[in-house]
Amino acid sequence: MSAQPATLDTETSHPLKRLWDAGPAGWNNALTKPSVLVPFFIVAALIPFALQYVEDNSSWTGTQFWTFLLANCAMYACLAVALNLVVGYAGLLNLGFIAFFGIGSYAYALVASNQIHQHFPFWAALLVVILVTLAFALLVGIPALRLRGDYLAIVTLGFGLIMNDLILNLDRPPVLAGHQFGPSGLNLTGGTNGLHNVAPFPLPTSLPLLGEIPHSRMYYWIFLGALALSIYGILRWRHSRTGRAWVAIRDDELAARAMGVNTFKYRLLAFCISAVMAGIFGMIDAAFVFNAYPDNFAVQQTVTVFIMVILGGLGSLPGAILGAIAFTVPPYLMQQLVSYKYLIVAVALIAVMVLRPEGLLGTVSIRPRKTMGGTVELLTAESTIEATELPAVTDTEVADLEAQSGAIVEDPEWKP
Amino acid sequence: MDYFLQNFPQQLLNGLEIGSLYALIALGYTLIYGILELLNFAHGDVFMVGGFLAAGAAALFVHNEVAVIPAALIVTLMAVAAMGGAGMLGVGIERVAYRPLRNANRLAPLITAIGVSLFLQSAMQVWVSPAPVLVPSNALVPQTVLHAAGIETPLTGLTLFVVAVALMIGLDLFVFRTRFGSAMRATAQDREAATFMGIDVDRVIMVTFFIASALAGMGGLLFGLRYATVDFFMGYLLGIKAFTAAVIGGIGNLRGAMIGGLMLGILESLVGGFISTQFQDTFVFLALIVVLLVRPQGLFGQPLTDRA
Numbered sequence: 001m002s003a004q005p006a007t008l009d010t011e012t013s014h015p016l017k018r019l020w021d022a023g024p025a026g027w028n029n030a031l032t033k034p035s036v037l038v039p040f041f042i043v044a045a046l047i048p049f050a051l052q053y054v055e056d057n058s059s060w061t062g063t064q065f066w067t068f069l070l071a072n073c074a075m076y077a078c079l080a081v082a083l084n085l086v087v088g089y090a091g092l093l094n095l096g097f098i099a100f101f102g103i104g105s106y107a108y109a110l111v112a113s114n115q116i117h118q119h120f121p122f123w124a125a126l127l128v129v130i131l132v133t134l135a136f137a138l139l140v141g142i143p144a145l146r147l148r149g150d151y152l153a154i155v156t157l158g159f160g161l162i163m164n165d166l167i168l169n170l171d172r173p174p175v176l177a178g179h180q181f182g183p184s185g186l187n188l189t190g191g192t193n194g195l196h197n198v199a200p201f202p203l204p205t206s207l208p209l210l211g212e213i214p215h216s217r218m219y220y221w222i223f224l225g226a227l228a229l230s231i232y233g234i235l236r237w238r239h240s241r242t243g244r245a246w247v248a249i250r251d252d253e254l255a256a257r258a259m260g261v262n263t264f265k266y267r268l269l270a271f272c273i274s275a276v277m278a279g280i281f282g283m284i285d286a287a288f289v290f291n292a293y294p295d296n297f298a299v300q301q302t303v304t305v306f307i308m309v310i311l312g313g314l315g316s317l318p319g320a321i322l323g324a325i326a327f328t329v330p331p332y333l334m335q336q337l338v339s340y341k342y343l344i345v346a347v348a349l350i351a352v353m354v355l356r357p358e359g360l361l362g363t364v365s366i367r368p369r370k371t372m373g374g375t376v377e378l379l380t381a382e383s384t385i386e387a388t389e390l391p392a393v394t395d396t397e398v399a400d401l402e403a404q405s406g407a408i409v410e411d412p413e414w415k416p
Numbered sequence: 417m418d419y420f421l422q423n424f425p426q427q428l429l430n431g432l433e434i435g436s437l438y439a440l441i442a443l444g445y446t447l448i449y450g451i452l453e454l455l456n457f458a459h460g461d462v463f464m465v466g467g468f469l470a471a472g473a474a475a476l477f478v479h480n481e482v483a484v485i486p487a488a489l490i491v492t493l494m495a496v497a498a499m500g501g502a503g504m505l506g507v508g509i510e511r512v513a514y515r516p517l518r519n520a521n522r523l524a525p526l527i528t529a530i531g532v533s534l535f536l537q538s539a540m541q542v543w544v545s546p547a548p549v550l551v552p553s554n555a556l557v558p559q560t561v562l563h564a565a566g567i568e569t570p571l572t573g574l575t576l577f578v579v580a581v582a583l584m585i586g587l588d589l590f591v592f593r594t595r596f597g598s599a600m601r602a603t604a605q606d607r608e609a610a611t612f613m614g615i616d617v618d619r620v621i622m623v624t625f626f627i628a629s630a631l632a633g634m635g636g637l638l639f640g641l642r643y644a645t646v647d648f649f650m651g652y653l654l655g656i657k658a659f660t661a662a663v664i665g666g667i668g669n670l671r672g673a674m675i676g677g678l679m680l681g682i683l684e685s686l687v688g689g690f691i692s693t694q695f696q697d698t699f700v701f702l703a704l705i706v707v708l709l710v711r712p713q714g715l716f717g718q719p720l721t722d723r724a
Contacts, residue, residue, distance in 0.1 A: 093523060095530075143709045150455050153526060154663060155708055158701040161656065165698045177691045299652075303534050310527060343538035349531030354516045357524050 024313065028361040031318040032235060041228050044074075048217045067216040073328045074223035075285055080308040080320035081230050082277035087306075088315035089234075089243070090270035091250030093153040095302055096140065096160035100133050100275040102167065102297030104282025107132040109195040109292035110188070122201055126283065133279030134272060141271040145264060160299060167294050168192060194293040198286050219288040226284065230277060231317050246270055300342055307349045313362025322360060420690060426567045427689040428682060433573045433642075435681020436580035439674045440635045441658035442665065443587060444628035446673040449662070450604040451624050452518070457529040458509060460655010461536035462629045466502035466636025467646035468544060471551045473497040474640075478552040487556045491641075494556075498633040506629025507622050515618075533655075540648035548647040551640035572642040579638060583631060584674050590627075591670060600624060604668070653697070657684075660704040666717025675716065 013021075019030060030036065047070060051063040079101065086094050107129045111120040120128065144155040171191030173182035189195065201222075206212040237243045245266040248256040257263055286292045295301075308327050312319025327348075331341045352359060441463050448456045473494040477484050513532050517525045553559070553572065560571040591597040602610040603620045611617055639654075640646050657680060665676025680700065687699045707714065 087523075091523070093526060143705075147708060147712055150453075150522070150526065151708055151712055153455070154659075155705055157656070158660070158704050162698050162701050165695065165701075169694045172694075175692060175694060300534065303530055306527065306530070339542055340538075342534055343542055346531050346533075346535035346538055350513050350528055350535065353524055353528040353531065354513065357517070357520060 024358070024361050028313070028316045028318060031361070037228075037231065041224065044070075045221060045224055048220065064214065064216060067214065067220055069329065069332050071216050071220035071223055071288065072332070073325050074220055074227055075281060075288075076305065076308060076328050077321045077324035078223055078227045078230060078281045079278060079305050080312070080324045081227065081234065081317060082274045082281065083305050084309045084312075084315065084317065084320045085234055085277070086270050086274035087309060088313075089238070089246045089250065090267055091246075092145070092267060092271060094156045094271065094274070095153050095299075096156035096158075096163070097274070097278060098297040098299075098302040098305060099160040099163040100137065100278035101282040101285070101301075102163065102292075102294075103133050103136055104129050104279030105286035105292040105296065106167065106189060106195065106282075107279070108283035108286045109198045112199040112287070113195055113197050115187070115190065115195050119199065126280070129279050129283045130276055133276050137272040137275035138268075141268050141275075145267045145271060157299075160297075160302065164294070164298065167297075189294075190292075192294060194291055194295075195286075196291055198290045198292060200287045200290065215288075219284065222284055222288075223281075226281065227321075234317065242266065242269065300345075303342075303349070304345055307345050307352070310359055311348060311352050313359025316359065316361040319359055319361035422566070423689055424686075425565070427685045429567055429569055430689075431682030431685030432678060433569065433577050433681070434685065435661075435678040436577045437635055437639060437654070437677075438658045438661045438681050439677025440580045440583060440638075441632050441655065442662040442673040442677045443584065443670060444632045445659050445662040446665070446667055446670060447624055447628045450668040450670075451600065451621055452514070452525075453522075454514060454525050455529060455659075456514075456628075457526075457655075457659075458532035458536060459628065459632055460651035460653075460658060461533050462502050462506055462509075462651070463632040463636045463639075463655060463658075464540065464646070464648060464651030465505055465536060466498040466629075466633025467551075467640045467650065468540060468549065468636070468648075469501040469633065470494040470498040470637040470640045471549050471646050474552055474556065478555050481552055481555045483552075483555050491556055494637055494640075495634065498637040499630040500633075502633025502636065503626040503630035506625040506632075509629075510621065510625040515621075533652075537648055537652065545648070548645045551644050551646060553641050553644040557641055570642070576638045576642050579634070583634060587627070587631070588670060588674075596620075596623070657700060660700060663704060663714055664707045666714025669714065669716050672714060672716035676714070 019026065022030070048063070048067050051066050054060055055063045079098075083094070083097050086092050086097065108125055110116055111118045111125050111128050113119075140156065140159045144152055144159075147155060167189045168191055170189040171187045171193075173180050173184065173186040175181070200215070203218055204213075205218075238247075245256065245261045248259065248261055249263050249266060253263055282292075282296075285296070304327060308323030309320055310323070311326060312321070312323035327345065331337050337344070441459065444459045444462070445456060448454055448459070473496075474490060477490045477493070483490055509532055513528045514525050517528060557575070558571055562569050562571060562574065591600060599610070599615045599620050600623075602613060602615055603617055607617055610620075636646065639650070658677065661677040661680040662673045663676070664680060665672030665674070667673075680703070683703060684696060684700050688696045691699070
């Protein structure tokens, strides 16, 4: 970046000034560089030690609470990143997203508790979780992804509601038209109580050098690891053929098809990857809290993860992490906020959409636009300009250019 | 088989009753979708607010189960409060949450609509009542149960059906026979062209939201009188089912929404009566998914070319 100074007047300006001028899309690019992400994850992983150090040397006793909170933050960040993949990158409004999280946690709970007396080894359980969530994702995805936009949202919402209904009612064998299916004592989901006494992962409780590792800290690290892995994977994908195909489909499906992109295949891929990610996070969560609860994937939860993605900005990974922190920490710290949680989530969602639809660090512009007969819908600032090189051109200006010329601005991922 | 034959008429009647409520609310979804191509997820919650407004109006004039002024007057006041209040709410929602995004990408208003829905639910829960609120139905309307040919129905249920059907016919006449109705249809067909014809599109959209929401408010009142209770969560599932009905009937198509609502009510009632009460909702949503997959434009909808 700095190796090749731009030809404009930026040469003389301060790097910080340049960064400021780059705007949200530029900040997003700056924050997704390895030189920022690697130190971020190292520092994040070390936080529990800092907390422990403070606790050992003062009368403060919040380590356990804060580590638990951090683990929750990391979990929501994972979910937000996975949802961002399907909504932000592929542009698919999956309202049943949280159901996959639930399917993952119930699948793990069933093979790692006394509910049906199965205790699979870790890797077998992981395989089960992946296969089960993948099967559900294909079951919904293959038919639903042939529909577009609104209809996809409805079908996935319907799927989420069906899963909810099944989870709540499969605590007894299904009875259809007077016939009972399965033995009388059959209880798969525990109904409203959920599943309890789920086995945690078989992990050592102490390690050489690190000493004893409390449960929360271990799972905080696991979630952090999962987050780092997801981000690494998504960043690698973004600049691959697959990633370019996703962005192309989201920005202009017709054009993408004209270029020979198999839109159905790539959308299904994004849908399934995001679903399996959510399933694995659900599995980790079940092992973390020893339970699988139906509340964990009520529709409000989907909305909560949505606001995390939207506040941070569609298509932005750092934004998703930021959003997850913003909507996880405050309700824990202020108990009086808990009953207002969804009210705040709702107001924030509306306010962000109306005032700044691209979110804090968003790379997808969904602002109202005066179309003069054109059908330009989405434009990615992330992709049109390497922002730090051309700081003078902002997202909206590109949009204006586009509106004036009636043309679609250059190929997003084009590089000389 | 005997069991089936004996119970079928009763289940059919129950289905028509709940189905007319779905239809009334489905009309709102379909009206708004027809004009704005917007899935107004908050519509079910407008219905819920309507129920609360009716309950509130009733609470002013009914003390300890005794009406202090003539019952008919109270019910009229409840209807005014529910329809007027819900209608104004709908107009407000459109102004604040949807109008700024009218030309935005399709994803944006859809997400906002989900936000509005969650807002109305939590606002009611936090600021009004987390517990169900009783509607003094038995002080207001006769609780007679009608018997005929082995089937029975409460008078309130029959009223619900009759009022809902009357409103639907009224709406149909309004949309298809009046000058303003044709402005609405013009706006639905092509907003830009409607502007050229001198139609005040903003006003049409406002009135549409008012009518749709007022119908939902009336649905809330009828629901309150029939079931004698309202709660902050009731709009959620009922809204989604009404919406399912609108989609099944072909979203954007008024008569389709009415038939879709009645069909869904009957389906739900028959599934509950003869197949499984346990998985009633599962079947309803399966029906939605199957219809969408087989006939995405709904049973009575026009084939959609690039609508998605």
